Amino acid sequence: MEKQPYVCGLDAAVDVIDGKWKVLIIWALNHQRCRFGELKRLVPGVSEKVLTQQLRELEADGIVHRESYDVVPPKVEYSLTELGEELNTALRPLGAWGKGRMATLAETGRG
Amino acid sequence: MEKQPYVCGLDAAVDVIDGKWKVLIIWALNHQRCRFGELKRLVPGVSEKVLTQQLRELEADGIVHRESYDVVPPKVEYSLTELGEELNTALRPLGAWGKGRMATLAETGRG
């Protein structure tokens, strides 16, 4: 969000998914809406601080929707917005490419 | 690279394009093969050190091809490999999404 004079659309997209865990968060959210704790479990390795932070950035970018229920104990649900779904769709070919690369890596690199 | 136990293909792909200038380098190389100096001009802001470094990583990942001519003054040409072209193709929907986002940003954010 700091870098408006983008060189190209790719640049703008990368800006949104830039962050160590964001694609994983988006990916996890694609399958279902999640509570904070669930997300933490689905994205192994994130600290709570960073999860919150990246979720906020994603929210600010209009990628995820945050629904807070005013109950005790606290309950918050995250889901992808329509924009987020579109991002996910745009991400799919890249995921497929990466999958192919993983396969190649498995064959040549370690197989 | 450093993170073989990928969560998903997306993860593997992001690993490859991770680096401040890599998508821009790939993008620039999509249009034509380039010499080091040209690339430096096409990707404004990169330092020589980092350009070299990211080019080497991209080369190690099989994305770009480096052709060195043993002449004086030195001449080196970079181009995308077939894998690189595939990556670029996979990147295209993301670029399109980003372009849409740029348009939205221009309308709502500053328009």
Added chain:
DNA sequence: GTGCGTACTTACCTTGAGGTCAGTGGGGGC
């Protein structure tokens, strides 16, 4: 012979993303 240009390499420094850890408020289990 001085300096420029090519394509780097190396040493050193800065910056900020991300990690760690402790704290918050209230209900429920023991």
Added chain:
DNA sequence: GCCCCCACTGACCTCAAGGTAAGTACGCAC
């Protein structure tokens, strides 16, 4: 009564990516 759990927040620290600047080898123009 005490602690845990929920979903965070804030202070502090680390570390690696990236930036800066100088060096390298050689040919050419001047």
